[in-house]
Amino acid sequence: MKLKHQMQITEHATRNTSHASRITLPCLLLAILLTPSAFPQVADDKNATFFMGRIRYSSSEGNDCPGVGQDLMKLVSRASTIKVQEERRIKLTDAELYETPFLFMNGHNDFVFTEAEIANLRHYLSRGGFFFASGCCTNPDFPKAWRREFGRIFANEKVKPIPYDHLIYRSFYKIDRVRCLNENRDIQLEGLFYQGNLVAVVCEDGLCCAFSANGTCNAGKGISPEEGQKLTLNIAVYALTH
Structure with missing residues:
Protein backbone atom coordinates (compact mmCIF):
# COMPACT_ATOMS: atom_id res chain seq x y z
CA MET A 1 0.00 0.00 0.00
CA LYS A 2 1.30 3.45 -0.86
CA LEU A 3 1.23 6.07 1.84
CA LYS A 4 0.33 9.72 1.36
CA HIS A 5 2.08 12.76 2.73
CA GLN A 6 1.85 16.51 2.55
CA MET A 7 4.59 18.88 1.54
CA GLN A 8 4.55 22.64 1.56
CA ILE A 9 7.01 24.48 -0.66
CA THR A 10 8.00 27.93 0.53
CA GLU A 11 8.02 31.04 -1.63
CA HIS A 12 11.61 30.17 -2.45
CA ALA A 13 10.15 27.79 -4.98
CA THR A 14 7.60 28.65 -7.64
CA ARG A 15 4.09 29.03 -6.26
CA ASN A 16 2.52 26.48 -8.57
CA THR A 17 4.55 23.57 -7.22
CA SER A 18 2.99 23.36 -3.75
CA HIS A 19 0.70 20.36 -3.55
CA ALA A 20 -0.08 17.06 -1.90
CA SER A 21 1.34 14.09 -3.74
CA ARG A 22 2.26 10.46 -3.50
CA ILE A 23 5.17 8.51 -2.26
CA THR A 24 6.31 6.25 -0.52
CA LEU A 25 7.08 2.69 0.47
CA PRO A 26 5.37 0.83 3.31
CA CYS A 27 6.05 1.89 6.92
CA LEU A 28 7.36 5.38 6.09
CA LEU A 29 5.41 8.64 6.34
CA LEU A 30 7.09 11.88 5.32
CA ALA A 31 5.85 15.25 6.53
CA ILE A 32 8.22 17.96 5.36
CA LEU A 33 8.14 21.73 5.53
CA LEU A 34 10.87 23.23 3.39
CA THR A 35 12.30 26.51 4.57
CA PRO A 36 15.48 28.13 3.23
CA SER A 37 16.39 29.50 6.68
CA ALA A 38 16.51 26.14 8.44
CA PHE A 39 19.87 24.41 8.77
CA PRO A 40 19.42 21.15 10.70
CA GLN A 41 22.34 18.77 11.00
CA VAL A 42 22.58 15.33 9.47
CA ALA A 43 21.57 13.03 12.31
CA ASP A 44 22.46 9.42 12.97
CA ASP A 45 18.96 8.79 14.28
CA LYS A 46 17.10 5.54 13.79
CA ASN A 47 13.84 7.49 13.92
CA ALA A 48 14.97 9.98 11.28
CA THR A 49 12.28 10.97 8.83
CA PHE A 50 14.41 10.57 5.72
CA PHE A 51 17.30 8.35 4.85
CA MET A 52 18.99 7.50 1.59
CA GLY A 53 20.19 4.15 0.37
CA ARG A 54 23.45 4.18 -1.55
CA ILE A 55 23.55 1.23 -3.92
CA ARG A 56 26.24 -1.41 -3.78
CA TYR A 57 26.17 -3.08 -7.17
CA SER A 58 28.10 -5.52 -9.32
CA SER A 59 31.17 -3.38 -10.02
CA SER A 60 31.08 -1.19 -6.92
CA GLU A 61 30.66 -1.43 -3.17
CA GLY A 62 29.28 2.10 -3.16
CA ASN A 63 32.72 3.58 -2.68
CA ASP A 64 33.03 5.59 -5.90
CA CYS A 65 33.64 9.21 -4.85
CA PRO A 66 32.79 8.17 -1.26
CA GLY A 67 31.92 11.62 0.10
CA VAL A 68 29.31 12.40 -2.55
CA GLY A 69 26.39 10.62 -0.90
CA GLN A 70 26.93 12.30 2.45
CA ASP A 71 27.30 15.70 0.81
CA LEU A 72 23.99 15.10 -0.96
CA MET A 73 22.32 14.33 2.37
CA LYS A 74 23.75 17.48 3.94
CA LEU A 75 22.45 19.52 1.01
CA VAL A 76 18.91 18.25 1.61
CA SER A 77 19.25 18.84 5.35
CA ARG A 78 20.40 22.45 4.98
CA ALA A 79 17.43 23.34 2.81
CA SER A 80 14.72 21.78 4.96
CA THR A 81 13.41 21.01 8.41
CA ILE A 82 13.54 17.33 7.61
CA LYS A 83 15.49 15.07 9.95
CA VAL A 84 18.13 13.27 7.92
CA GLN A 85 19.82 10.03 8.88
CA GLU A 86 23.26 8.84 7.80
CA GLU A 87 23.21 7.12 4.41
CA ARG A 88 22.91 3.35 4.39
CA ARG A 89 24.69 1.22 1.82
CA ILE A 90 22.50 -1.54 0.48
CA LYS A 91 22.30 -4.03 -2.35
CA LEU A 92 19.34 -4.26 -4.69
CA THR A 93 18.71 -7.74 -3.30
CA ASP A 94 18.52 -6.58 0.35
CA ALA A 95 15.19 -6.53 2.19
CA GLU A 96 16.00 -2.97 3.35
CA LEU A 97 15.48 -1.82 -0.22
CA TYR A 98 11.74 -1.58 0.37
CA GLU A 99 12.18 0.55 3.48
CA THR A 100 14.28 3.11 1.62
CA PRO A 101 12.25 5.62 -0.43
CA PHE A 102 15.25 7.33 -2.06
CA LEU A 103 18.10 5.41 -3.68
CA PHE A 104 21.35 6.92 -4.90
CA MET A 105 23.93 5.37 -7.19
CA ASN A 106 27.12 6.68 -8.72
CA GLY A 107 30.18 5.32 -10.45
CA HIS A 108 32.80 5.62 -13.15
CA ASN A 109 32.50 2.41 -15.13
CA ASP A 110 30.26 0.02 -17.02
CA PHE A 111 28.11 -2.37 -14.99
CA VAL A 112 25.42 -5.03 -15.51
CA PHE A 113 22.49 -5.80 -13.20
CA THR A 114 21.47 -9.39 -12.53
CA GLU A 115 17.94 -10.53 -13.34
CA ALA A 116 17.16 -10.53 -9.61
CA GLU A 117 18.32 -6.92 -9.29
CA ILE A 118 16.20 -5.89 -12.28
CA ALA A 119 13.14 -7.64 -10.82
CA ASN A 120 13.61 -5.89 -7.47
CA LEU A 121 14.02 -2.52 -9.16
CA ARG A 122 10.83 -3.12 -11.12
CA HIS A 123 8.95 -3.86 -7.89
CA TYR A 124 10.54 -0.95 -6.04
CA LEU A 125 9.96 1.71 -8.70
CA SER A 126 6.41 0.61 -9.51
CA ARG A 127 5.44 1.04 -5.85
CA GLY A 128 6.62 4.57 -5.22
CA GLY A 129 10.38 4.36 -4.79
CA PHE A 130 12.69 6.88 -6.46
CA PHE A 131 16.18 6.33 -7.91
CA PHE A 132 18.80 9.01 -8.56
CA ALA A 133 22.11 8.32 -10.29
CA SER A 134 25.08 10.56 -11.01
CA GLY A 135 28.10 9.65 -13.08
CA CYS A 136 31.44 10.31 -11.40
CA CYS A 137 33.87 12.83 -12.88
CA THR A 138 31.87 13.10 -16.14
CA ASN A 139 33.02 9.61 -17.19
CA PRO A 140 30.67 8.49 -20.04
CA ASP A 141 30.83 4.74 -19.32
CA PHE A 142 28.61 4.86 -16.23
CA PRO A 143 25.64 6.80 -17.69
CA LYS A 144 25.81 4.69 -20.86
CA ALA A 145 25.48 1.53 -18.76
CA TRP A 146 22.73 3.11 -16.64
CA ARG A 147 20.61 3.89 -19.69
CA ARG A 148 21.00 0.34 -20.95
CA GLU A 149 20.28 -1.36 -17.62
CA PHE A 150 17.33 0.83 -16.63
CA GLY A 151 15.90 0.27 -20.09
CA ARG A 152 15.49 -3.37 -19.06
CA ILE A 153 13.15 -2.65 -16.15
CA PHE A 154 9.81 -1.83 -17.79
CA ALA A 155 8.58 -3.12 -21.13
CA ASN A 156 8.43 -0.38 -23.77
CA GLU A 157 9.99 2.21 -21.43
CA LYS A 158 13.47 3.53 -22.16
CA VAL A 159 15.53 6.23 -20.50
CA LYS A 160 14.95 9.55 -22.24
CA PRO A 161 15.85 13.24 -21.82
CA ILE A 162 13.69 15.20 -19.38
CA PRO A 163 12.61 18.45 -21.08
CA TYR A 164 13.08 21.75 -19.27
CA ASP A 165 9.33 22.25 -18.93
CA HIS A 166 9.11 19.26 -16.56
CA LEU A 167 8.23 19.98 -12.93
CA ILE A 168 11.56 18.58 -11.69
CA TYR A 169 13.17 21.83 -12.89
CA ARG A 170 10.67 23.82 -10.79
CA SER A 171 10.30 21.71 -7.64
CA PHE A 172 12.42 24.06 -5.48
CA TYR A 173 14.54 26.35 -7.61
CA LYS A 174 13.20 27.60 -10.92
CA ILE A 175 15.72 26.32 -13.46
CA ASP A 176 15.23 27.37 -17.07
CA ARG A 177 18.55 26.24 -18.47
CA VAL A 178 21.89 24.88 -17.30
CA ARG A 179 24.93 25.23 -19.52
CA CYS A 180 27.84 22.82 -19.70
CA LEU A 181 31.12 24.38 -18.56
CA ASN A 182 33.37 22.85 -21.20
CA GLU A 183 31.05 22.18 -24.15
CA ASN A 184 28.60 24.29 -26.13
CA ARG A 185 25.45 22.52 -24.96
CA ASP A 186 22.85 22.41 -22.20
CA ILE A 187 23.03 20.05 -19.25
CA GLN A 188 19.93 17.87 -19.31
CA LEU A 189 18.66 15.27 -16.91
CA GLU A 190 17.51 11.91 -18.26
CA LEU A 231 19.62 20.77 -9.65
CA THR A 232 20.37 18.09 -7.06
CA LEU A 233 18.10 19.72 -4.50
CA ASN A 234 15.34 19.94 -7.10
CA ILE A 235 15.68 16.20 -7.73
CA ALA A 236 15.48 15.41 -4.00
CA VAL A 237 12.44 17.65 -3.46
CA TYR A 238 10.73 16.18 -6.50
CA ALA A 239 11.38 12.65 -5.24
CA LEU A 240 9.86 13.45 -1.85
CA THR A 241 6.74 15.07 -3.25
CA HIS A 242 5.72 12.75 -6.08
Missing part, protein backbone atom coordinates in the same frame (compact mmCIF):
# COMPACT_ATOMS: atom_id res chain seq x y z
CA GLY A 191 14.85 9.74 -16.70
CA LEU A 192 12.81 6.57 -16.66
CA PHE A 193 9.04 6.86 -16.50
CA TYR A 194 6.46 4.38 -15.23
CA GLN A 195 2.79 4.94 -16.09
CA GLY A 196 3.59 8.56 -16.83
CA ASN A 197 5.44 9.13 -13.55
CA LEU A 198 9.14 9.94 -13.37
CA VAL A 199 10.69 7.26 -11.14
CA ALA A 200 14.42 7.39 -11.89
CA VAL A 201 16.84 10.16 -12.90
CA VAL A 202 20.42 10.19 -14.12
CA CYS A 203 22.82 12.99 -14.99
CA GLU A 204 25.87 12.14 -17.05
CA ASP A 205 27.68 15.38 -16.23
CA GLY A 206 29.04 14.60 -12.77
CA LEU A 207 26.15 16.37 -11.07
CA CYS A 208 26.98 15.45 -7.47
CA CYS A 209 30.73 15.57 -8.03
CA ALA A 210 30.28 19.23 -8.96
CA PHE A 211 29.71 20.25 -5.34
CA SER A 212 31.57 17.44 -3.57
CA ALA A 213 35.30 16.68 -3.15
CA ASN A 214 35.98 20.43 -2.96
CA GLY A 215 35.08 20.76 -6.62
CA THR A 216 38.25 18.96 -7.72
CA CYS A 217 36.60 15.97 -9.40
CA ASN A 218 34.99 17.71 -12.37
CA ALA A 219 37.69 20.39 -12.59
CA GLY A 220 35.90 22.78 -14.93
CA LYS A 221 33.91 20.11 -16.76
CA GLY A 222 30.20 19.39 -16.81
CA ILE A 223 28.05 21.41 -14.42
CA SER A 224 29.15 24.20 -12.09
CA PRO A 225 29.07 23.67 -8.29
CA GLU A 226 26.30 26.24 -7.84
CA GLU A 227 24.07 24.82 -10.55
CA GLY A 228 24.88 21.30 -9.38
CA GLN A 229 23.56 22.02 -5.90
CA LYS A 230 20.38 23.59 -7.24
